[in-house]
Amino acid sequence: MAMTMKVYEVGRDGARRVVREEAEVAPLAEVEQSSRFPVCQCPRCLTEAPS
Template identity: 50%
Template sequence: MTMTIKVYEVDSEGRARVLRPKVDVIPLEEPEFSNEFAACECRLCTGGDS
């Protein structure tokens, strides 16, 4: 069974912008177990330009 995912962001005015178009993805049979969140990769946390 496949799933679809589409990544977008919404600005403070409510306008949506597609970051990645809709694609089919195959879910993992057994997800990895962890109590930790993955490291944030946003521009603020990585020190990139805003």
């Protein structure tokens, strides 16, 4: 069963801006059972040295 996702941001004034248009995504077949958050993959975190 596929799902759809649309990413947008909301400004302080309530204005919305679409960051990514609606796209169809497939859910994982098997979810990893963990209480930890996954490691961040954003460009800022990938380039900074860990503290």
